[in-house]
Amino acid sequence: MKSNIVLIGISGSGKTTIGKMLAERLQMEFYDTDREIEKLTGKMISQYFAEYGEARFRLEETAMVKKLSQYDHCVISTGGGVVLNRQNIDYLQEKGTLICFSTRPEIILERIKADINRPLFHNGDPYQNILRLLRERKKLYQVAELTIDTSDMDFPDVVSEIHEFVK
Ligand code: S3P
DSSP states (O other), X not given: OOSEEEXXXXXXXXXXXXHHHHHHHTTOEEEEHHHHXXXXXXXXXXXXXXXXXXXXXXXXXXXXXXXXXXXXSEEEEOOTTGGGSHHHHHHHHHHEEEEEEEOOHHHHHHHHTTOTTOHHHHSSOHHHXXXXXXXXXXXXXXXXXXXXXXXXXXXXXXXXXXXXXXX
């Protein structure tokens, strides 16, 4: 078994919620790249995007991915755009098993519509943005060793499926 479990997938697919449950079940540390960036910079993701733009956020994200990838025995939940940079994947795969969550767009919309800390979705029509991002990233998410559709699953069942897979 590789040392880390890395969760990738679009916003609202359950990475953070399931990741925390998984870390607790397997007695591993939990890290979320976005929360770590917020701690480091003292800015919410939405604030960071507004002040510095996406390009600079991606640099910050890669630096954080590089740092967290060196840790051992942890569950790492990543931002939905982490797959846009191949370097991120290389870092994460060094010690980590990549698991992707996929989710139907209507469910993603339900989960994220009230969350204004997701700048890429709320600039324009959120549902159209979800469809576009899914289309643009579909291939990139295929880098995962296992993909789980979390749309209709209870999260504890997702945790069990991952546990079985990484045993
Ligand atoms: C992004 C997803 C967000 C966050 C940033 C960019 C994306 O993370 O990293 O707003 O490009 O899809 P979540 O997937 O945790 O919402």
